[in-house]
Amino acid sequence: MKRQIFLYLFLFTLLLVIFQYMNEKSIFENQENKIDNLRAKLEVAEDSISDLNDKVGELNYFTLQGNENAMSYLESFGYDSNDIEKLVTNQIYDQNLLKGNNPLVPFDGMNGEMKINKLKFLNHKWILADFTDGTYWGEMILEYSIGEDKVLTLNTIASTIYPQ
Template sequence: MKNKIFMYLFFFAVLFIIFQYMNEKSIFEAQEKKITSLSEKYTVAQDSLLNMQSLVADLNYFTLQGNENAMVYLENTGRDPKAVEAFVSDAIYDQNLEQGGNPLVPFAGINGTMLVNKIKFLNHRWLLADFSDGKYWGEMLLEYSFNEASELELHTLGSLLYPQ
């Protein structure tokens, strides 16, 4: 009788050990799949991030802050590129307050006065400006420079008005 009890206990222990082994094995495999999946997602995200950083670097090349040569030129003239951007932007936006609209915009407003809305610096010499009267809009290329008296000079090089 004792032998039968020990035999049943032995079989029960073996079955329990097999059950535990199979359960742990399935948990381990599920975790391995999850780790593999997350590693693949991480790799894809890393590649995507590198691509986006490369794209941002390419897009920032034609900006004052992204163009090393333009920044060196301004620094050699004793000007801070960020301060130049702020100063020129303020000067252009301040001209929006003049009677009849911004004088840099070569078009008369049809639906109101033409005002400069947005500015993008290309380098130490040129910038793009977007203008609108609320209904009609366009873009222009401006040249900016500082004369010997350190006064800002702005000239419209070209412009276009988009058709309605």
């Protein structure tokens, strides 16, 4: 009798061990599959990030902060490119606060006052600007320079307004 109890106990334990082994094996395989899928997604994401970083680098080529020659030019006169961007941006946007059209915009507003919305610094001399009166909008190229007396000069080089 004692021998049969041990036999049944042994078989029961053996079945329990086999069941646990199979269960753990399937859990392990599922986790491995999930890990493999996540690694594949991570690789795709890293490739996308790399491609986007390359594109950002290309887009930043025509910016003041991305143009080493333009930054060196400003530094040779003792200016910091970030400070110059802030100074010029503030002066341009301050002209939006004046009554009437922004004096840098060569068009009169047809449905309101022409104001400059957005600026993109191309280098140490030129800025691309977007302007609108709320209905009509256009773009222009501004030239900026800082004289020896540290006075900022802004000139409109070219502009276009888009038909509605």
